[in-house]
Amino acid sequence: xxxxxxxxxxxxCACLILAAMTAVLLLAAMKSxxxxxTWGELLRxxxxxxxxxxxxxxxxxxxRILIALLAGAMLSGAGLxxxxxxxxxxxxxxxxxxxxxxxxxxxxxxxxFPALYLSLPLFAFLGGVFAFLVIYALSWKAGLDPVRILxxxxxxGAVFSGLTAVLDxxxxxxxxxxxxxxxxxxxxxxxxxxxxxxxxxxxxALAFAPACNLMALDDRTVRGLGVRVDHLRLGVSCAxxxxxxxxxxxxxxxxxxxxxxxxxxxxxVGSDHRILTPFALLLGAFTLLLADTVGRLAAAPREIPAAGxxxxxxxxxxxxxxxxRDRIGR
Amino acid sequence: MAAExxxxxxxxFAYGRTPVLRGVSLAVKPRTVTTLIGxxxxxxxxxxxxxxxxxxxxxxxxxxxxxxxxxxxxxDFARRAAVVHQNGAAPDDLPVRxxxxxxxxxxxxxxxGRTRAxxxxxxxxxxxxxxxxIAGQALGTLSGGQRQRAFLAMALAQDTxxxxxxxxxxxxxxxxxxxxxxxxxxxxxxxxxxIVMVLHDINQALMYxxxxxxxxxxxxxxxxxPAAVINRDSxxxxxxxxxxxxxxxxxxxxxxx
Numbered sequence: 001x002x003x004x005x006x007x008x009x010x011x012x013c014a015c016l017i018l019a020a021m022t023a024v025l026l027l028a029a030m031k032s033x034x035x036x037x038t039w040g041e042l043l044r045x046x047x048x049x050x051x052x053x054x055x056x057x058x059x060x061x062x063x064r065i066l067i068a069l070l071a072g073a074m075l076s077g078a079g080l081x082x083x084x085x086x087x088x089x090x091x092x093x094x095x096x097x098x099x100x101x102x103x104x105x106x107x108x109x110x111x112x113f114p115a116l117y118l119s120l121p122l123f124a125f126l127g128g129v130f131a132f133l134v135i136y137a138l139s140w141k142a143g144l145d146p147v148r149i150l151x152x153x154x155x156x157g158a159v160f161s162g163l164t165a166v167l168d169x170x171x172x173x174x175x176x177x178x179x180x181x182x183x184x185x186x187x188x189x190x191x192x193x194x195x196x197x198x199x200x201x202x203x204x205a206l207a208f209a210p211a212c213n214l215m216a217l218d219d220r221t222v223r224g225l226g227v228r229v230d231h232l233r234l235g236v237s238c239a240x241x242x243x244x245x246x247x248x249x250x251x252x253x254x255x256x257x258x259x260x261x262x263x264x265x266x267x268x269v270g271s272d273h274r275i276l277t278p279f280a281l282l283l284g285a286f287t288l289l290l291a292d293t294v295g296r297l298a299a300a301p302r303e304i305p306a307a308g309x310x311x312x313x314x315x316x317x318x319x320x321x322x323x324x325r326d327r328i329g330r
Numbered sequence: 331m332a333a334e335x336x337x338x339x340x341x342x343f344a345y346g347r348t349p350v351l352r353g354v355s356l357a358v359k360p361r362t363v364t365t366l367i368g369x370x371x372x373x374x375x376x377x378x379x380x381x382x383x384x385x386x387x388x389x390x391x392x393x394x395x396x397x398x399x400x401x402x403x404x405x406d407f408a409r410r411a412a413v414v415h416q417n418g419a420a421p422d423d424l425p426v427r428x429x430x431x432x433x434x435x436x437x438x439x440x441x442x443g444r445t446r447a448x449x450x451x452x453x454x455x456x457x458x459x460x461x462x463x464i465a466g467q468a469l470g471t472l473s474g475g476q477r478q479r480a481f482l483a484m485a486l487a488q489d490t491x492x493x494x495x496x497x498x499x500x501x502x503x504x505x506x507x508x509x510x511x512x513x514x515x516x517x518x519x520x521x522x523x524x525i526v527m528v529l530h531d532i533n534q535a536l537m538y539x540x541x542x543x544x545x546x547x548x549x550x551x552x553x554x555x556p557a558a559v560i561n562r563d564s565x566x567x568x569x570x571x572x573x574x575x576x577x578x579x580x581x582x583x584x585x586x587x
Contacts, residue, residue, distance in 0.1 A: 007425075216421045217432070220384050224415075225488070226408030226436035271421040272428075 011275030014268055015282060022069070022286045029065050029293040030057055034301060063186040067250060068292045068306065069285040070191075070198040071183075072257060074247035076284020077205035079258025080265075080277060081240035084212035085233050086149060089266075090321065092259035093128070093244035096153025099253045100160030101131025102245035107164045111171045121197045124249035128241040131156055161253075183251055183292050183306055190250070197246035202281060204239035209273035211236055216271065254288065254307045256314025261287050263321065335360055336492065336524065341380055341390035343373075350376045352548040353390070358541075363518055363525045365535040368545035369569050374528045375416075375496055377545065381526065382413045382494050394492075408436035411492040412485035414478075416500055422470025426461050426480045427452065429469060433487025455486040458517060475506030482510070486517065493518070495527035499534065507531075511538045532569075533583050536560060544568040557582055 031037050035053055037045070045054025075093070082091040082098075093099045105127020106120050116123070135156050139149040211232045214222050222229045244258070265280035288306060291313070295304035336358040343351040350373045358364050366374040379385040381392050383399050391398045399407060412433070420429055433455065434448045444452075456462040459479040469477060478498060485493060495514065499507035515538050518525045529535045535542055536556040544552040544564060551567050552559040562575050565584060574585040 214432070214435075216419075216424075218415060218419045220413075220415055221418055223384065223404060224382065224408060224413045225432060226403075226405035228404060270423045272424075 007270065007272075008275065011269045011272070011279065015275070015279050018279060018282045018286060022282060022289070025286060025289055025293070026065060026069070029289060029296075030061055032293070032297055033057070033061060035061075059188070063188050063191045064183050064292070065289060066191050067186050067194055068183055068289040070194055071247040071251045071254070072261070072288025073281040073285040074198055074201055074243040075254055075258045075288070076261035076265075076280050077202055077277070078240045078244035078247065079284075080262040080273075080280045081205055081208065081212065081236050081243070082258070083262060084215050084273070085236045085240065087215070088149060089263065090150060090259065090318075092256065093240065093248075094253055094255045094258060095157065095318075096135055096149060097155075097157030097160060098128045098131050098135075098153075098241055098244050099248045100157040100164075101134075102128035102241075102248040103253055104160040104164045104167075105130075105245075106249045107167050111167055118193070121194075121246040121249040124245040125242055127160075128245035128248070129238070131160060132237065132241050184303065194246065194250045197242070201239060201243040201246060204235075205243065205281065206277055208236050208239060209277045212273040212277070252307060255311045256318060257284060257288055257291075257310050259321075260310075260314050260317055335393075335395050336381065336526070337393040337396075338377075338381065339390050339393065341377070341392070342388045343376060343380060343385065344388055345376075350548050351380070351387075354545075354548070354550055355390075356543055356550055356553055358524060358526055360524050361518075361522045362540035363515060363527070363538060364541040364543060365539040366526070366528045366543050366545060367532060367535045367568065372545040372568075373548045374545055378413075378494055378496050378526065378528055382411060383407055384413075405436055408488065408490075410490050411494065412488040412490045413494040414481050414485045414496065414498055416496045418481045420469050423468045425466050425468060426472070426483075427456065427465040429480055430456055430461070430465075430483045430487050433484040433489075436488060451489055452487050455483040458486060459483040459513060473506075474502050475509060478502060478506070478510055479513070482513070491522075491524060493523050493525045495525065497528050497530060499529065499531065507534065514538070532565070532586065536582050536584070560584070 027039075027042065031039065031042050035057055037053060037057065041051065042054060042057075045051035046058075078093045078098075079091065082093055082096075083089050102124035106124040108127075109116050109120055109123040135149065135153050138152045138156075214225075214227060215229070215232060215236070219229050222232075247254070261284040262276075262280045265276055265283050269275050269279045288310075291309040292306040295306050295309045298304055338354055338356045338358075341351050341354040342349070354373075354377060366377060368374050376385065380387050381399075383402075383404070386400065391400065393399070394402065394407075394410065402410075430452050431444065431448075434444055434452060438444060438448065453462065456465055459482050461476060461479050461483055464472070464476060469480065472480065482495075482498070493514075498510050498514065502510065511534055514525060514527070517523060529538075539556060541554060542552070542556050542559065543550055544559070544567070546568050552564050557577075560575065560582060562572065565571070565573050565575060576583055576585065
């Protein structure tokens with residue numbers, strides 16, 4: 001009991017520290033770029049007096065930063081929920097093709113029905129659900145084998161990204177797809193558009209924390225406790241796909257974030273989702289903003305897309321996880 | 331605690347085209363320890379899964395106090411019957427008390443916290459199984475015996491009249507096997523529980539059961555008190571091997587060599 005409380009207090013502390021780090025990163029991200037500001041200028045311009053240069057930063061850089069934060073939290077949440085529902089720490093909506101399905105649906109809609117642009121995330125959601133159902137149906141064989149679901153997911157994801165490429169080639173304008181790392185040239189309209197979807201999805205992720213905890217037990221044990229585990233799984237899956245799809249529709253496929261952030265979070269705060277979920281959401285926000293900011297500054301004035309940074313940093317990490325799993329397996 | 335009466339009527343079940351149970355009927359007497367025995371793949375665990383709603387029979391039914399369990403809501407069922415499965419999975423960093431507390435889930439309304447009575451029941455279950463002093467320890471740090479007792483405590487926290495145990499001694503060394511079985515028997519008697527378990531070890535089945543049910547090829551061969559139904563012939567019928575059965579001072583055992 002006492003140990004439990006101490007652990008909870010530690011988790012809350014970890015969340016607060018990470019929130020503070022995110023706030024510092026946010027200010028640092030605002031400060032740096034082609035318009036250079038000092039800390040003093042930035043803080044004065046934000047909180048005290050109007051300043052033309054700070055206002056420009058506020059309109060140009062801030063939306064991008066907020067979208068990176070939101071999308072990062074959403075992707076991390078999607079990964080975390082998916083890992084809980086599939087009982088598979090390697091599940092990642094990008095890797096197993098959910099993001100691919102969402103991106104394809106978004107591409108189809110923006111190519112064929114540009115008027116529906118506003119509800120793009122909804123169609124992306126449908127695409128993601130479709131991809132998830134296909135993967136689920138194909139990998140179900142007396143339970144879900146972790147490796148099987150990854151392999152089938154990779155194949156499904158490849159088909160969808162191929163379809164997106166085909167669609168790209170067929171449409172004259174080109175570039176209809178929500179291209180990777182689409183964090184550039186964002187306005188406040190984009191922020192408000194994403195915020196609604198993000199709020200619903202992130203609230204669901206937090207509300208499902210006790211459900212995710214239960215799902216860490218065997219299905220038969222959970223059912224034996226009188227809980228309709230199939231209903232839980234359906235709800236949590238929907239929230240995961242919703243988060244992944246809305247984030248993908250907004251910023252494109254961002255690999256590995258949904259794998260990396262929950263995994264590091266689990267190492268730091270443990271597997272109790274009542275703490276893990278808020279921490280993982282924060283960590284996802286922090287990580288994507290970091291990736292975007294690094295990408296923005298590393299080769300300035302040119303930009304490296306956040307997805308590129310994530311791939312370079314996340315790929316080796318994924319290999320490391322796979323190798324470690326192998327060792328434990330033996 | 332009301333004594334639950336469990337009745338199995340002409341149960342048939344197949345995995346795909348492979349028949350596992352071919353017409354099983356039996357009655358579990360209230361407040362007794364009943365043990366299902368039989369050779370590998372005779373359908374013991376399948377029968378336990380059918381008796382606990384985890385599988386649906388192809389034909390026949392299981393009655394709990396006269397009601398078909400297929401028609402009982404999961405939550406109601408969970409308040410009346412608890413199951414300790416083989417090899418339960420749980421996160422390694424989950425504290426023992428948090429695991430045991432899950433046993434209160436069927437009694438707690440969603441979004442409502444646990445009451446003081448819930449907490450008391452959790453503490454009692456941990457005391458009864460001897461895991462109270464490791465309440466704060468993570469499951470990953472426990473020995474096999476401690477882990478098994480933690481899962482048993484979770485089932486006790488469910489506060490049910492019926493307790494099912496699927497091979498509760500597998501993966502335990504002999505001392506922990508005996509400890510768990512003694513604990514089960516003691517708790518059963520003290521609380522008036524009706525206990526149904528699956529055991530591999532025939533001697534443990536004889537020693538700790540009021541009734542044994544011998545299965546073979548998906549049918550019940552024998553049912554009754556061990557002394558009445560276990561002998562050289564019935565052992566051969568159940569397991570397909572001739573073994574010596576000895577009785578000494580009211581204790582019966584089978585030489586498994």
